[in-house]
Amino acid sequence: MTVARFWRKIPNRYNLIGTHCTTCGKHYFPPRTMCPTCRRDGKMEAHKFQGKGEVVTYTVIHTAAKGYEMQAPYNLAIIKLDEGPSLTGQVVCGQEEMEIGMRVRSVFRKLGEESEKGMIYYGTKFVPE
Amino acid sequence: MEVGIVSYGAYVPRYRIKLEEIAAVWGDDAKSIIGGLKVKEKSVPDLDEDAITISVEAARNAINRGNVDASRLGAIYCGSESHPYAVKPTSTIVAAAVGAEPNLTAADFEFACKAGTAAIQACMGLVGAGMIDIGLAIGADVSQGAPGDALEYTAAAGGAAYIIGSSDLAAVIEDTFSFTTDTPDFWRREGMPYPEHGGRFTGEPGYFKHVTSAASGLMDKLGTKPSDYDYAVFHQPNGKFPQNVARKLGFTPDQIKAGLVVPMLGNTYSGSCMIGLAAILDQAVEGDRIFMTAFGSGAGSDAFSITVTDRIEEIRDAGPKVEELLQNPIYMNYATYAKHKGKIKVS
Numbered sequence: 114m115t116v117a118r119f120w121r122k123i124p125n126r127y128n129l130i131g132t133h134c135t136t137c138g139k140h141y142f143p144p145r146t147m148c149p150t151c152r153r154d155g156k157m158e159a160h161k162f163q164g165k166g167e168v169v170t171y172t173v174i175h176t177a178a179k180g181y182e183m184q185a186p187y188n189l190a191i192i193k194l195d196e197g198p199s200l201t202g203q204v205v206c207g208q209e210e211m212e213i214g215m216r217v218r219s220v221f222r223k224l225g226e227e228s229e230k231g232m233i234y235y236g237t238k239f240v241p242e
Numbered sequence: 243m244e245v246g247i248v249s250y251g252a253y254v255p256r257y258r259i260k261l262e263e264i265a266a267v268w269g270d271d272a273k274s275i276i277g278g279l280k281v282k283e284k285s286v287p288d289l290d291e292d293a294i295t296i297s298v299e300a301a302r303n304a305i306n307r308g309n310v311d312a313s314r315l316g317a318i319y320c321g322s323e324s325h326p327y328a329v330k331p332t333s334t335i336v337a338a339a340v341g342a343e344p345n346l347t348a349a350d351f352e353f354a355c356k357a358g359t360a361a362i363q364a365c366m367g368l369v370g371a372g373m374i375d376i377g378l379a380i381g382a383d384v385s386q387g388a389p390g391d392a393l394e395y396t397a398a399a400g401g402a403a404y405i406i407g408s409s410d411l412a413a414v415i416e417d418t419f420s421f422t423t424d425t426p427d428f429w430r431r432e433g434m435p436y437p438e439h440g441g442r443f444t445g446e447p448g449y450f451k452h453v454t455s456a457a458s459g460l461m462d463k464l465g466t467k468p469s470d471y472d473y474a475v476f477h478q479p480n481g482k483f484p485q486n487v488a489r490k491l492g493f494t495p496d497q498i499k500a501g502l503v504v505p506m507l508g509n510t511y512s513g514s515c516m517i518g519l520a521a522i523l524d525q526a527v528e529g530d531r532i533f534m535t536a537f538g539s540g541a542g543s544d545a546f547s548i549t550v551t552d553r554i555e556e557i558r559d560a561g562p563k564v565e566e567l568l569q570n571p572i573y574m575n576y577a578t579y580a581k582h583k584g585k586i587k588v589s
Contacts, residue, residue: 127339161341182588183581184289205288207572221298221339223290233326235294235335 114227119234126236129219131198133160140196164219165242166194173208180225192217192239203238216242245370246411246548247404249308249557252520252564253299253382254400254507257286258571259579261395267576268390275395280481284398284508286574286582287384291399293322294332296382296513298339300403304378305340307561308412310405315342316374319364320350321357321381321512322401323430323437336380347374354428355477356538357381358402358512363418363544365406376407381512388436389585396480398508400567402516412554413523413532416547419460421452428539439539445483448541453477453487456543457535464547468492471547472530475501475518477537479509493533500525501534506568519548521564528552 124130131142136151140160148155171190174181181187188204188211204217217239224234260283265272276282287296297320305312318340320332333348351357351364358381365377382401387393406415427448430437440448453476461467468474474493476484481504488498501518510517515536522532532548580586 123338128341205290221295221302222288223292223295232330233292233294235298235339238290 114234116232119232126224126234127221129162129164129194129237131160131162132157140194140198142194142198142200160196162194162196164194164237166192166217168204168211168213168215168217169193169199170213171204171211173211190217190239205238205240210241218242243370243372243408244411244414245366245406245408246414247523248376248407248410249304249310249405249412250402250520250523251300251303251305251307251561252400252402252513252517252567253296253303254510254517254564254567255285255287255291255296256570256572257288257582258283258573259286259576260573263576263579264395278482279395280485280505281396281508282505283571283573284396285400285510285571286579287399289582292326292384293320293324293382293401294326294335296384296399296401297322297332297336297380297403300382300401301336301340301378301380303561304403304405307557308405308410309557309560310376312341313345314375315340315378315405316346317365317368317377318342318346318348319361319377319379321353321359321361321379322350322383323352323354323357323511324383324386325350325352328432336378340378342378353542354538354540355479355509355511355514356536356542356544358516359534359536359544359546360538362404362406362546363420366415366418369406369408376405379404379406381516383511383513385509385511386430386436389580391436392441393437393439396504396509398510400507400510400517401513402520404516410553411551412557413548413550416549417460417464418547419456419463419545420542421456421459422542423452425452425539425541427541444539448539449477449479449483449537450487450490452541452543453535453537454491456545457491457533460545460547466547468497468533470531471497471533473500473522473526474498474533475515475522476535477515478502478504478518479514481505503564503568517564523550523554524558524563524565526550526554528554
């Protein structure tokens with residue numbers, strides 16, 4: 114990931130900033146500039162998600178991608194936020210604690226790093242609530 | 243103008259290692275180590291935790307506990323000796339993560355284990371001078387100790403954050419007093435992964451001289467004595483030093499009991515004294531007086547005299563208490579601990 118690409122997404126990664134359509138009330142994460150339901154009638158505003166939700170489904174990664182070897186095995190889940198949208202995120206807990214439907218809350222963690230001398234990427238992960 | 247603590251928050255990672263486990267690896271007598279240090283276990287960061295993530299979690303706990311509008315923060319100062327970047331402030335990342343950007347000043351502080359209390363003093367100055375509305379002072383570390391070194395038994399991870407202001411105070415800071423000298427008791431050179439120390443030299447000329455001088459200096463300045471305080475907390479590199487310095491100064495074991503978190507937490511360096519203060523605020527009531535003295539090698543001590551207000555009751559339960567943060571730990575063996583601490587390198 115380039116420095117600029119990470120930097121552009123800091124509000125979304127650090128604080129789960131998405132969007133909310135004031136016309137139909139639907140929330141979006143990642144943010145959308147246009148409401149796909151209301152189209153030109155939609156009025157979008159920035160929305161900070163509470164960071165609470167439930168696990169829709171999950172998998173346990175044993176063969177990790179480069180840079181994540183030390184963390185394996187780790188839990189990767191689809192999390193449905195209480196406001197509606199779903200996102201993919203890491204759930205930091207033991208594999209035995211994972212369960213479909215479990216409640217989770219967001220925490221601030223290191224997502225990865227470019228290299229030993231490169232920049233460090235921070236952002237949101239989840240833990241059992 | 244009265245200046246003090248608007249809110250506070252602490253954070254401790256969930257992992258722990260028992261001192262027996264470390265002693266077994268190095269062939270040391272666990273009983274004598276635990277008896278000598280008066281520490282049973284210490285916290286260990288997760289693989290994706292560092293001084294920045296700990297600072298953010300502690301800061302968010304402080305902001306939520308006090309229901310504080312983060313855009314009011316005029317300054318964020320982060321004290322640590324394990325800032326993940328040598329150049330790129332921890333405080334800017336914290337500012338973004340708590341929603342305080344962009345109209346504020348921010349900087350990272352370093353003064354061994356007392357960088358966080360130096361940050362509190364800087365915020366007190368800015369608030370007292372009317373330059374800012376409220377400021378955020380953090381002390382957080384993922385402490386380093388070389389494998390096999392005496393420090394490895396206590397070097398832990400954790401932090402605490404304090405919002406300093408002049409209104410809606412949960413505790414008033416009546417005054418502060420510092421004592422600073424050039425004492426090379428402990429250091430880490432640029433680029434080196436682990437600190438070096440002067441062994442027993444860290445005791446008398448380092449810790450005890452500075453803590454007693456700052457503490458006595460503040461009590462002389464205020465005309466107070468140890469019996470005027472309900473609670474006292476001192477920097478906790480181990481369990482023995484704060485108990486000995488408290489006795490030397492005339493404080494009783496009862497006064498330091500609530501803030502003595504080191505036996506089950508270890509030495510969180512910049513977070514040490516500040517987590518101890520958080521543990522006291524978790525149970526103090528209106529009118530209680532707290533005496534705090536931090537120590538940072540190199541060397542210096544910051545002493546504070548604090549009085550709790552009735553607002554503590556309003557905010558206390560809105561954030562995790564230190565006792566709660568120490569509950570339900572996950573214990574690990576030395577090999578997993580070494581992996582978490584980056585002592586195992588993979589190419």
